[in-house]
Amino acid sequence: MIDIRPAQVADLQSIQQANIANLPENYVFKFILYHNISWPQGSFVATNSDNQIVGYVLGKMEDDEAENGKDNRLSAHITSIAVNREYRRQGLARRLLQQSLKSLRENYRAEAVSLHVRESNQAAFKLYRDGLGFEVKELTKSYYADGEDAYSMVKTLTD
C-alpha cells in the first residue's frame, strides 16, 4: 500500500538515494537537509509497505527577486521529483505534486510555481501540462549538464 505524506528529516537520506537512483541531477545530503530546514513544508514522500521511499518531491520558495521573475510574484519552485520505475503510471507524481503545491501556497503564500523538465521526458511534460495545468514559459537551451534542453514551465497558484 502506498502512503503519501510530508517528508520528515528521517526521510532525507532515503530521498537522497532515491534521487541518485532516478535522476542525473544529484544533491549531497547537506543540500537536501538545507532544503528541508529552509522550506520544511514543501516536500512530500511516497512510501511502500516496507516504508521504502518509492517517490518524492522537493519543493521550495525562490530566494530572491531575480528568481521570482519580472512580475515579482512570490514564486515556488520544484527542485526535484522522481518516482521509481516500478511505481510509475500509478498517479504518484501527480499526487505528490498536488500536496506540495497546496502546502507551498498555504505556508509561504506562493503565487506561482515553476519547474524544469527535460525535453525528452514526454511523460512528465504531459503530466505537468495536461494533468496539472503548467504552461511552457520557454525552452531553455542546454539547461542540463549533458547538454539537453529543458522546458521551463510555470503555473499560477490560487487558494
Next chain:
Amino acid sequence: MPKSQPLNSKDSSAFQRALIHYEKKEYEQSLAEVEGIIERRKDRLHGESFCLKSLLLYHLKKEPDAETLKECDELTAKGSEIDSESHVAWHMAGIYYKLRTEYRKALKAYMSSYQLNPDNSNVYQDLAMLAAQLRDFPTLVDVRRKALTQHMNQRMSWAALIAALFLDKKYTEVENTVELYDRVMEVERKQVKDPKVDDRVERSECLMLKAEAIVAQNKPKRALNYLYTIEPNVRDKLAWCELEAKLLVEVNKPEAKKRYLLLIQRNPSDVEYYKQAMKLSEDPVGLLKELSAANPKELTPCFLLLNELDSTSPEFTELFMKTLLSQLSRNVLTTFVLFKDFYSDPAVIKLIDDNIAQLKDSCDEVPFAVFIAYHYSYSNRHSDALTAIEDVKPIADADAGTDVDTQADYLLAYSHILTRAGDLAAAQAALAKASGKLPGDVYLNTKYTAACFKNSDVSAGYKAAFRFYIQGKHAKDDAEAMNYITSIESVNTVINMASAHMIRQEYSLALKRALNVIDIFNIYQREQYDFHFFGPRKGTLRTYINMVEWEQSVYDHDVYARAVDIVSTVWVTINAKYLDVVGEENTTLGNSWRKEMLEKVDTKTDSDPFGVAALESPDGLSRAVDVLKTLEKVRPTPLVYLKELEVYAAQKKHVLATQSLKKAKERGATNSQIAMGACIIRHALDTDDHVPDIIKQMQLKLLPTIATEGDVLNDELLQYTNSFVTNVLDWLKTRRILRLTENLSTEAAEKIEELVTEEDLESAYQELRISGVDTEPFVKTSKELWPRVSFF
C-alpha cells in the same frame, strides 16, 4: 609546567598584529610575528602564541600531513596548559579542535574560554554549536540565554534559545520565552512597518512549537485550547489540523473522527489518517467501505478494507478480485507491486491460483504473464515463474512491435523474477537489455548497476555506475567518476561495490569501498554542525529540533551496518591469515577495469585508491572496534556483539570477547550463536601462547556459565561445534575460524536442505571459499537443488 610571563608592550603589539593577519587569512605574515614573539622570549614560552601558531601551521597546508598535525596538537595542548588562565588561548584551542572535528575537546576549550570571560560574545556561537552537536543541552541553554541577554534585538537569539529550551525539555520556559518573543515581534512590526519584513512563517513556527511544548507536558486540553487561539496566525495548516485531530482524540472529543475525515479529504493517500479514523469508528469496515465508494480512484481505503476482511470470506474474494481485475485491465506491467503485501497470506495465493483463467481474460497477454510470474515467484514456485514470464519473452525483441517502455518494464520484471530464482547472470543480462532500450533512463541503469555487482561482475558494474557521470560531464574518466560517486554520497551503489569485491575475495577493494561508505556516514553526522546556526536563523524550529533528535540515529542504517560488517570481517580475516589474501588478490590485478584504473588514478586526491594501505594497516582491528562501537550505540543487537567478539578474539582481548558474548546472550542471541561465540573464544584462548594463566582460567570458568548448552570446557571443539552450533551458517563460520576444515565442503553439502533462501546458499558458499576448501562437493549438490543458481 611553567606559566607564560606577560608580554612586553612590543610583543603585545606584535601579537595583536598577528591576530589581525590571522583574521585576514594572511597566515605567513601572522606566523612571522608569532615566531618573532617566541624567539624573543628567554624561556621561549608563550601559550597564546603557541595556540595561534598551531592554527597557522594547520591553515598554511592545504592538507596537513601527520607530522604537521602532531606538531599542531602539541602546540595547542602546551599553549592552553601554560596559558590556562587565558580565554584567548582557550578560544584558539577550541577553534583548532573544532577544525579537527574533535568536538568534545573543542567544547571543553570553548567552555574554559567562556568561563574565563563570560562576556566574550565571539565564543557564544561556536560554543552553542558545539554543545548542540554534542547534545549537551544544559550548556546549550546556558549559552543561548547569555547570547540573548546581549542581543535582545536579534531574532535568531530568541529562536535559538527557544529551540535549546525545547531540546533540554524545559517546556514551561519554552512557553514563556515564546510569549515574550511574540510580544517583541509585535512591537517590532509596529515600529518598522516595512512591508518586506515578513515574520509570519517564523511566528507560526514559534506558536506551533509552544503548542508542542504544552503537549510534551501531557496537557492535551490546554494544548487544544491554545491551538484554537493561535489558529489565525499559523501558516502550517496541515500541522495545525494534524495536531488538533490528535489532541481531540486525547481529550475524547467526538469531533476527532470528523477531523481525520477532513484530513483524508485533503490527502486521500495518507494511510495514517485512515488508521486514526478507523480507531475512532464503531464500524471501521463500514467506514472504509464508505470512503472507498466516495473515492473509487483512490486505492488506499480499498487496500485497508481488504486488510480488515477475513481473506477466506466471500466479501474479501469479491473485493480483491474486483480490484485486481480493474488494475490489470489498465495493462500496466508493474501492477504486482500494489498486491505484493498480500503474499504472506496463503488464502490469497490460493485465491489467485483458483482464478487464473479469469485474470487471463482481463488484460493483454504480457501484463498477465508478468503478473502471474510474480505470483509464482512470491509463492516460491520459481520454475513456474520463469516459465510464465519466458513465454512472452519475444516481446522484448527489437522487431516485436511493442513500444520500448513496455519492453523495458518487461525486462525489469524478468530480471526481478530471475534474481529471486538465483539466476543472477541472466538477471544482469535482462537489465543490460532494458537499459540499452532506454539509454537515458537513470533508474534502469541503477538497477543494471546493482545487478552487475550482485552478480559479482565488477567490471560491468563500475562501467554502468560511471556511465551517467561521464556522459553528464561530471567526470572525464573512471577514476574521476569513482570520486564523483563518493562525493555525491551514493552509498547504495558504493556498498554494492564493496559486497561484490567481498564475494570475489578482493579484500583491499572491499575494504576501500566499505570505508568509503563509513566516511560518508561520518560526513552526514559532521555536516549537521552548520545547521545549529542555520536552523535557528531560518526560524524553522520544529524541523531543526527534529534534525537534532534524528541525528542521534544517523548510523542506525542497514547500509552502515553492512559496511561495518565488511570492514570488521576483512580486518579479522587478514589478521587471522585464513588465506594468503594479498597473494590471492594479486591474481585479480589482471582484471581489465582495475588495470585501466591504475593508469588513470590520481593519488594526489586519494593516496590509497585501492585500499591496499588500509588492508595492511597495523591498527585495522582497533579501527574495526571503533566502527563496531559506533554501530553498537544505535543497534545493540546480538549480531553486533558477536562481531565485536570476533574482533576481540582476533586481538587476543579475551575478557572483552567474553563480555561481548554475555551481552549477545542478554540481547537474545540464539543458542547456536552463543555456542559459536564460545567456540571462537575457546579457540582464541587455546591458541594464545602469551595469555596469563589467571585470565585463561577465569575465562574458561566463565564460558560454560554463558554457553550453558554443552560443556565448553571438556568437550572437543569439533564435537561441540557439530552438536551445538545448529545453524548451518554459524556452523560453517565456526569451523572456518577453528580451522576445522577437513571434509567441510562435503559435510556442508549434507546440510544443504537447511539453507532456505538463495541468500543463505550464497553466504554458505562464501564461507567455504574464505575457508580455502575445495567447494566442488557443495556446488554439485547445490546445483541439483537450485538449477538456475548462477553465482558459483
